[in-house]
Structures are given as structure tokens and as C-alpha cells.
Amino acid sequence: AQSVTQLGSHVSVSEGALVLLRCNYSSSVPPYLFWYVQYPNQGLQLLLKYTSAATLVKGINGFEAEFKKSETSFHLTKPSAHMSDAAEYFCAVSDTLDFGNEKLTFGTGTRLTIIP
Amino acid sequence: DTAVSQTPKYLVTQMGNDKSIKCEQNLGHDTMYWYKQDSKKFLKIMFSYNNKELIINETVPNRFSPKSPDKAHLNLHINSLELGDSAVYFCASSDISGGGGSYGYTFGSGTRLTVV
Numbered sequence: 001a002q003s004v005t006q007l008g009s010h011v012s013v014s015e016g017a018l019v020l021l022r023c024n025y026s027s028s029v030p031p032y033l034f035w036y037v038q039y040p041n042q043g044l045q046l047l048l049k050y051t052s053a054a055t056l057v058k059g060i061n062g063f064e065a066e067f068k069k070s071e072t073s074f075h076l077t078k079p080s081a082h083m084s085d086a087a088e089y090f091c092a093v094s095d096t097l098d099f100g101n102e103k104l105t106f107g108t109g110t111r112l113t114i115i116p
Numbered sequence: 117d118t119a120v121s122q123t124p125k126y127l128v129t130q131m132g133n134d135k136s137i138k139c140e141q142n143l144g145h146d147t148m149y150w151y152k153q154d155s156k157k158f159l160k161i162m163f164s165y166n167n168k169e170l171i172i173n174e175t176v177p178n179r180f181s182p183k184s185p186d187k188a189h190l191n192l193h194i195n196s197l198e199l200g201d202s203a204v205y206f207c208a209s210s211d212i213s214g215g216g217g218s219y220g221y222t223f224g225s226g227t228r229l230t231v232v
Contacts, residue, residue: 043224088157103149104151
């Protein structure tokens with residue numbers, strides 16, 4: 001069974017500071033990993049994904065994440081936080097890309113607050 | 117054009133009623149899903165359909181019945197609504213286009229169901 005653990009349900013950083021949101025996964029097979037962002041009262045938007053290509057993945061809005069198999073981690077980073085980054089962030093794992101069976105298992109989310 | 121659209125966006129109804137949520141995607145994807153997000157923001161898959169065929173049916177009460185008239189539509193009908201059904205329901209679609217990196221998973225903006 002696959003699972004995701006997001007460390008820290010709330011993270012606060014100052015505007016301009018480094019953003020680091022932590023995600024560790026458990027999967028019995030090579031995983032596919034995703035980060036999604038959810039702004040208030042909105043749906044989920046894909047930030048980036050790892051699907052067994054390059055281990056350092058660049059996404060939208062200046063975010064990136066690095067897949068580290070030895071640490072079973074897929075932490076999300078951004079060098080300089082903007083006020084507009086305030087949102088809920090979800091890490092997710094899928095252990096298969098079979099048609100229709102590629103369900104995403106989500107972490108419990110991390111709420112990012114940006115301090116002016 | 118909205119890629120994955122859900123209606124209604126908000127739904128307030130009394131216990132015991134029957135209600136439906138509709139979802140349509142114009143991305144040409146073969147697979148569609150329903151996810152439930154509870155009050156603690158936890159997201160969990162409910163169903164998936166691939167080309168109108170039910171693939172994933174997680175442990176969801178049989179009061180919930182998905183219906184896919186064609187691969188662009190996946191509706192969710194809920195009978196005898198209970199207070200615990202209050203949540204945000206997200207529709208999503210995905211496409212496995214072959215070759216690493218082309219995996220796509222798009223969410224709708226959600227339907228906030230409140231049972232009173």
C-alpha cells in the first residue's frame with residue numbers, strides 16, 4: 001500500500017524567505033509523485049510531478065522538488081516566497097499508471113502562510 | 117473553456133434527500149474520478165472510471181452511485197443524504213499518453229455539499 005506523510009500541517013515563512021514543505025512517501029514499487037496547490041475555495045492545481053525522469057523536477061510559480069529514493073522524500077522548495085504563495089499544499093503518490101487504476105493517495109496537506 | 121467542470125458549485129440540502137453532482141471534461145481524457153475532501157482537508161478517492169467502465173470503487177457506502185454515460189461525463193448520485201456526507205467533492209480526469217512525463221491529472225473546482 002502506498003502512503004504519504006507531510007511533516008508540518010502549518011508552515012509560516014517571511015516574504016522573500018525560502019519555502020520548504022516536506023513530504024515522505026511509502027510505496028512498494030517505484031512511485032510517481034505529485035505536488036498540488038489549493039487556494040481558498042478552489043480546486044487542486046498541479047505544481048509539479050515526478051514520473052521517473054529527472055530527479056529534480058521544476059514546476060510552475062518557481063517551485064521545484066527533488067526525488068530522493070534513499071530518503072523516500074519529495075520535498076517542495078521555492079527560493080523566495082511571495083504573498084501569493086499562501087495556500088494549502090498537498091503531496092500525493094501513485095504507484096501505477098495503469099489505465100483507470102492510477103489513484104492518487106494524498107498527504108494531509110500543509111497550510112503555507114506568508115508573513116509580510 | 118474550463119477543462120473539468122462540476123455543477124453545482126455549492127449544494128445545501130436536508131438529510132434524507134437525494135442529490136446529484138455532474139462533471140464534464142473536455143480534455144479528451146479516458147479516465148475520470150471522484151474524490152472527497154473532508155472538513156480536515158483530507159482527500160480520498162471514491163471512484164474511477166475508464167472509458168465508461170468502473171475501475172476503482174473504494175469503500176464507499178452504496179448510497180453513492182457514480183454514472184458515466186460517456187467518457188466525457190461522470191456524475192455522482194447520492195441517496196438518503198446524511199450529515200457525514202458534508203464535504204467537498206472533486207471530479208478529476210487523467211490521461212496516460214504513453215512515454216514518461218505526459219501523465220496528466222486535472223481536477224475540477226469542487227462541489228461543496230452541506231447536509232443540514
